[in-house]
Amino acid sequence: MKAIVYRTYGSPDVLEFTTLAEPTPKPDEVLIRVVASSINQGDWHLLHGEPLLVRPSAGLWRPKHPILGADVAGVVVAVGRAVTRFEPGDAVFGDLSASGRGGFAEYVAAPEDALALKPAAVPFADAAATPTAGVTALQGLRTHGRLAPGQQVLVNGASGGVGTFAVQIAATLGATVTAVCSTRNVAQARRLGADTVIDYTQEDFTQGGQRYDLIFDTVGNRSVAEYRQVLAPQGRFVTTTFLPALALRGPWLARRGGPSMQNMMAKPDRDDLAFLAGLLEERRLTPVIDRCYPLDETADALRYVGAGHARGKVIVVPEGADGSAPTAAHAIAEPGDRP
Ligand SMILES: NC(=O)c1ccc[n+]([C@@H]2O[C@H](COP(=O)([O-])OP(=O)(O)OC[C@H]3O[C@@H](n4cnc5c(N)ncnc54)[C@H](OP(=O)(O)O)[C@@H]3O)[C@@H](O)[C@H]2O)c1
Known part of the structure; x- marks a missing residue:
């Protein structure tokens, strides 16, 4: 072969x-x-x-x-x-x-x-x-992020492999979705189901007044403090990248009753894959x-x-x-x- x-x-x-x-x-x-x-x-x-x-x-x-x-x-x-x-x-x-x-x-x-x-x-x-990108997005939003219908979620890196799945899955789970991407991908993020799109070349999402129940991050380009300032008091932050500061600070923040902030590692999962197969078949995910x-x-x-x-x-x-x-x-x- x-x-x-x-x-x-x-x-x-x-x-x-x-x-x-x-x-x-x-x-x-x-x-x-x-x-x-x-x-x-x-x-x-x-x-x-x-x-x-x-x-x-x-x-x-x-x-x-x-x-x-x-x-x-x-x-x-x-x-x-x-x-x-x-x-x-x-x-x-x-x-x-x-x-x-x-x-x-x-x-x-x-x-x-x-x-x-x-x-x-x-x-x-x-x-x-x-498989990898879809299951990572699903586990980040549903398992680690505990995303519930009606919640506000921000997806940072909404135009990449994981991000394009995350925007669609978050919308399917009933969340209100804010997508962060560059100018050329703004229209695509809207088509995928984002309610609001922030063009990172024009606007800094960490400086806005909106607070998010969940930030699902696939870029890791901001500090823990910057991500935290746009999290709701009991919000969750999940990144697919590795932020060394979170390895120590995440558990400390959680113990103090503040927001939950974590690095995640996706695990291959047959049931998650079958769930995504269903969404693909129903054309709720493309x-x-x-x-x-x-x-x-x-x-x-x-x-x-x-x-x-x-x-x-x-x-x-x-x-x-x-x-x-x-x-x-x-x-x-x-x-x-x-x-
Ligand atoms: N922990 C895990 O289990 C796990 C699993 C899968 C992936 N990952 C990691 O997750 C990360 C993302 O993976 P991926 O497959 O989605 O990567 P990818 O497909 O290469 O995504 C790259 C995307 O990032 C966007 N981007 C670059 N700079 C940005 C910025 N400043 N703000 C917002 N978006 C920006 C780019 O959009 P523009 O062109 O618009 O800039 C591009 O669409 C990688 O670090 C990967 O290693 C981890």
Whole structure:
């Protein structure tokens, strides 16, 4: 199979487009023919091996897993003997960050627990765009942010991968949404469901009179004190970035009965993924796709995302991937049968 491989940490220049043997699924895994994958900032960090705290799990001196790409959508072509939820021909999607990634390839083996069925009406590219960014937004708003209908939420970074999901999900959860983005993305934020849009090139959201029940932050560009001054007295602040000041100060603020402020780490979750699949199917959630790259141009796709101004998600598609039924050669059930 064709795959994008890295053997050493570095810039996108270290990526090679090469041919490898197809993976063999373990008993609890399925083999997926990848129809689309999407890029996350996490791929950029693992490519560079930075920050250094990723290295204990990613490989101290060189990458443990040679193929990046956590988010995939595709068609099951073989199943391990312990797999109960899927069979060849099923269209699935999921986040493989807990099992070594591998999505920037024509085939990937994935634990069945990481996957959900892709609703037939949802395009593969939309499904591939959703797992990491969508689940992060959902957990940030609902689990950590405890967002309730009628509350005021501000989404900082409303035009990025996570932010475009957050604006839509917050609106779906019944909140009144203020989105912060740059001028070129203002109209898009309104279309996604924001009630108010703040163009950060014109206005500083930390200086306004509005107080928010929840600030969901994906940028981390302000100080804890600045975020706090626009939080309601019992409000919550959740950031997907890491603010070192919060690691100590967050629990201290909570003990004093003030607002809750926390760094969050999303966890792949099958139920959250299935919830998002429902929203996608009902068209209450539509991923924003900025660009689509062929697999052999994954390095360019990563450069684009790494620059930090993608508008929604960036998709990678293997050549000839079209989402049709698996070929006869792949319609086999036992991992030992794989070439
Ligand atoms: N903790 C977790 O579990 C978790 C999970 C997923 C992601 N993350 C992290 O969350 C962050 C966001 O991820 P992402 O996938 O959304 O990134 P992304 O797609 O690269 O988002 C970049 C967006 O940030 C916007 N932006 C840049 N400067 C801004 C500013 N000053 N104010 C408001 N918006 C600004 C850009 O919009 P403009 O072009 O309009 O400036 C762009 O659309 C990253 O740090 C990522 O590593 C964490």
